[in-house]
Amino acid sequence: SQQGEEDPQALSIQEGENATMNCSYKTSINNLQWYRQNSGRGLVHLILIRSNEREKHSGRLRVTLDTSKKSSSLLITASRAADTASYFCATAIIQGAQKLVFGQGTRLTINP
Amino acid sequence: DTAVSQTPKYLVTQMGNDKSIKCEQNLGHDTMYWYKQDSKKFLKIMFSYNNKELIINETVPNRFSPKSPDKAHLNLHINSLELGDSAVYFCASSQDKSQVGNQPQHFGDGTRLSIL
Numbered sequence: 001s002q003q004g005e006e007d008p009q010a011l012s013i014q015e016g017e018n019a020t021m022n023c024s025y026k027t028s029i030n031n032l033q034w035y036r037q038n039s040g041r042g043l044v045h046l047i048l049i050r051s052n053e054r055e056k057h058s059g060r061l062r063v064t065l066d067t068s069k070k071s072s073s074l075l076i077t078a079s080r081a082a083d084t085a086s087y088f089c090a091t092a093i094i095q096g097a098q099k100l101v102f103g104q105g106t107r108l109t110i111n112p
Numbered sequence: 113d114t115a116v117s118q119t120p121k122y123l124v125t126q127m128g129n130d131k132s133i134k135c136e137q138n139l140g141h142d143t144m145y146w147y148k149q150d151s152k153k154f155l156k157i158m159f160s161y162n163n164k165e166l167i168i169n170e171t172v173p174n175r176f177s178p179k180s181p182d183k184a185h186l187n188l189h190i191n192s193l194e195l196g197d198s199a200v201y202f203c204a205s206s207q208d209k210s211q212v213g214n215q216p217q218h219f220g221d222g223t224r225l226s227i228l
Contacts, residue, residue, distance in 0.1 A: 088155065
């Protein structure tokens, strides 16, 4: 089964509203990353939050991490049409070599 | 300058054919990856190389053979293509193999493989 699972699978909001996406994971982690994928493009790294951090900001992005609940959230404030994309969380697991495991993503649509 | 570039962007071919996808990164990274993204957007790692050495080989059919001629290049050759191979294949790179969770990965724009 997957390490990370995003919720909701799809989210549609009006431009200017805030968008919140959640990620839950199963095993203990050192860090958690969020990525964005625009249609037809590769994933772009947005933010990394360490296990000893509870909140991190980057521009209009705010990420929280609750290790006791094994969950993270990504908040995009004052959404814009250009924020329309899929958003993925990723955690590293160690099975021999380290690898990133991605969730299935949240498809965010910003309506003008 | 494109950091991670893949060619071709689209690949349409018939079942049973053999095809290759090329990837190059100009970031000076030591570690490169191949991922497969299915129609439901699920992204799964296939292979990882560190400085030309294979370090991750997931349960991928041996019809898939990666090759890394140098640390800036990681190619993927697929033999006897099957319908289930239709997907988007992404190449990525990161600084090195240690502390993978601590490092962002840089992705190419993908190769959309369609098997007829």
